[in-house]
Amino acid sequence: MTISGFLRFRAKVPKMVFLPIGSLMIWLLCLSHSVQASEGEQAYQLKCMACHTIGGGKLVGPDLKGVNALRDHDWLVRWTVAPDKMLAEGDALAKQLLQEYNNIPMPNLGVSEAEAKSILAYIEAKSGEVSEPTTSPQPVPTSSPESGDELVTKPTTLSKPASAGQVKEAPWKKPVLTSSDDTPNFDIGRALYLGQRSFTNGGTACITCHRNTDIGGLGGGTLGPDLTKVYSRYGGNIGLTSVLLSTPFPTMRGVFVKKPLLDSEVAHLNAYFAETVSLEEEPVNVVFLVIGIGMGIAGFIILYILMHLIWKDRLTDVRIALVGR
Incomplete structure (x- = not known):
């Protein structure tokens, strides 16, 4: 091998080593994110789906589609882990959300920091997908036998069959009624x-x-x-x-x-x-409640005193007779 050929080979070595190593690192990063999102899906369905959707509109809480881009990641993690503490501390954004959503506070569901990060990873992955059709209420008049007034509407849920390895659909996504x-x-x-x-x-x-x-x-x-x-x-x-x-x-x-x-x-x-x-x-009515409790206590005391006055001699006579023996 000539000197010029050796120099060209040596110049190519870093690139030959860097490309596979870089590709491997990117693959591992994607795999790690995928695993985290999969874990987050289970936690999301267990602890978040009751009040939130991802691209399906507002429920009790806000639609979480794209929330990772709207809020600071550290704030989201802490809010998911300890919403009660953030409200108690007077966090401005937390108070704003509380007011916006009918003063219904987000409960502390015991989510760990690791769970919170996996949930956010799942939301981020899901936010990039095309939104699926969501539950759309179809009015079905149902009347009370006595009043004849319309009471509720029954939702019709559109769902797809679960594929192998897919997390089972949450129970509250099923149609409400189960029999005639x-x-x-x-x-x-x-x-x-x-x-x-x-x-x-x-x-x-x-x-x-x-x-x-x-x-x-x-x-x-x-x-x-x-x-x-x-x-x-x-x-x-x-x-x-x-x-x-x-x-x-x-x-x-x-x-x-x-x-x-x-x-x-x-x-x-x-x-x-x-x-x-x-x-x-x-x-x-706090005053009425206090008066009612007070009257109950007073009535118990009066009844106790009356019982003691009426039957005070009965036990005394028995004791005297027993002692006399």
Whole structure:
């Protein structure tokens, strides 16, 4: 080999080595991103799909298509992991989102930082795809046997068969009704809300933790929010259905995670809440509540004193007779 040939060979070596190494690094990077997105899909369907879509429009929360380009990545990770802390700290953007979406705070679902990054990777990958047809409500008048009023609309879901290895479709994406006996009914929904009719899986009645104007008075708990306008607050039938079936909020999840609502029960509750939405929310009358509790305590004390006065001699006579023996 001549000197000039050797020099030309030596000049080509870096390129010959760099090209395969560079290609390998790019391939590994793409593979890593693909694996992360796959993990993110499962986490997204479990913890995000109840309130969000990717290109399907707003539900309870915003449409997440292209969110990676709209927000800072570190902010998105922290918001996904600890939204409650960011709201408590007064984060400006977090407060803006809270106000924009009917003052419904995003719950802390225990998402780890790694999960948050994989979810964002999945959203980024999904945002680049062509949007698929989303659920479109087809009005189907369903009436109460007594009132004859229209109650709800039943959504028709367009879906594709799952391919091998694909994550199973989330349960709240299925059609709400499952049999001819499951027609949404206002009276059944009201009975389920009040606990006059039990949930099939043994879940707690709504009235235990919530109140609404339809019941009135002291009819309901104060642990959860007023549900008078919950139907409109969560975007109607589709949004409320996803919340009731997935129970994304920590308090609800603790109650219903092992005792989930049936599709038909959700449909009946939707029928009930679709009617109460026309009423105005009434704030809790704290003074009346305190007076009521005070009167109850006072009544117990008075009853205890009366019982003691009426039967004070009976036990005394028995004791004296026993001691005398």
